[in-house]
Amino acid sequence: MRVWRQLADFVQRHGAAALISVHDVKGSAPREVGARMVVRPDGAFHGTIGGGQLEFRMLDIAREMLDAGRGPARIFDQALGPDLGQCCGGRVKILIETFDARAMEELTPLVAAEAEGRLFELECRMEEGRVKRDFASAVGDDRWTGWRETHGEVRTPVLLFGAGHVGRALVLSLAPLPFAVRWLDDRDDAFPAHLPPNAKAVRMWDPEAEIAEASPQSLILVMTHDHPLDMEITAAALRRDFPYVGLIGSATKRARFEKRFRELGIPEETIRSLVCPIGLPDIEDKDPAIIAASVTAQLLQVREHGGVAQKFSPPAASNDT
Incomplete structure (x- = not known):
């Protein structure tokens, strides 16, 4: 799935969209870091973070965040067994972000990079409650703090x-x-x-x-x-x-x-x-x-x-x- 194209399409057609990402995994989990879902305000979605109670709960939260309007990103720390009754036994952190028409300027270069049919890396950090993404520098910056995401797909x-x-x-x-x-x-x-x-x-x-x-x-x-x-x-x-x-x-x-x-x-x-x-x-x-x-x-x-x-x-x- 081309995440950014799908996200931009939902924003253009429906006014807003949420992005659900597997941010961190410890132990056994249904999906790997970087698994993503894109959610419309009416609850329709593309992609999966693994199904089951984890996905159901995150979808409900994403819809609540969309109903509240554009707001800060949130990270949810879930122990799959104790919190959700899933047998995987691991622990995951899920990042949920909301986007509206104001995000199109930041989405456009990401959609273009995805369309090139290659993998690319983004440097991410929290800035005023939202995720700020920049294309990763080949040189690197020792002062940079945050996390990296890999996007795109190679067919x-x-x-x-x-x-x-x-x-x-x-x-x-x-x-x-x-x-x-x-x-x-x-x-x-x-x-x-x-x-x-x-x-x-x-x-x-x-x-x-x-x-x-x-x-x-x-x-x-x-x-x-x-x-x-x-x-x-x-x-x-x-x-x-x-x-x-x-x-x-x-x-x-x-x-x-x-x-x-x-x-x-x-x-x-x-x-x-x-x-x-x-x-x-x-x-x-x-x-x-x-x-x-x-x-x-x-x-x-x-x-x-x-x-x-x-x-x-x-x-x-x-x-x-």
Whole structure:
């Protein structure tokens, strides 16, 4: 969630909004420091600080603060077990702030920084009861006292070749997640009329050029309507050092493709890195939505553990498609 964009949108549309942030955590807690919620005056919200009684209580307080009008920020210290009856057992500090139209000047540069698609750090301090935020200096200031916050998000790029049933299901599955999907197909009428905000439909003219121009952090998924085209795209992808190259298909399809890859001189270790069949190995259902959910879980594993430092290791078992 882009916190500052959502906050500015609520302020512009509804006149005010509250920001609830996990400020500090000791022990076990539902969410980490930096988890945030943005709340409208009518109680509607985006984001979560973990659900349960902690979230319910903080939402009630945020609405009370909004009803009272713009006021000072408040920090609430909560022991999750004794205070709220939650089993986590830890202790959290929750920061709640309110914003109205007077805050738009301070929100605008934060919205712009968020839109750049990177992480950025803010230096924060209390000033006359409100949180004052400045972009963190690379030099630093020994006189500065306060705390630092990290904002923004980095979306992992995904190149998805093919707009068939599984491709469509996968785009929907990835919609709420931290991925930026470049969705490619060579057919004019392949794409649906409406796409999630994190997906861009592209009429594909030169698949090898798409591979050549892709970021090295990209995750590649190949599931076109044409096996020779799948072969062409996958071979081009394997010649580069992407963290993940996945090809939809059965073990038989993989064996046929491997033979051709060897003829093309692709190293054996690289061929072994190909993920085919795609998805988690213990999920064998071939329904497009289930394949999409399985592949999404696999991509999240790659994002969490594979990063850009190592290739993903394909599963030993298969869920033939």
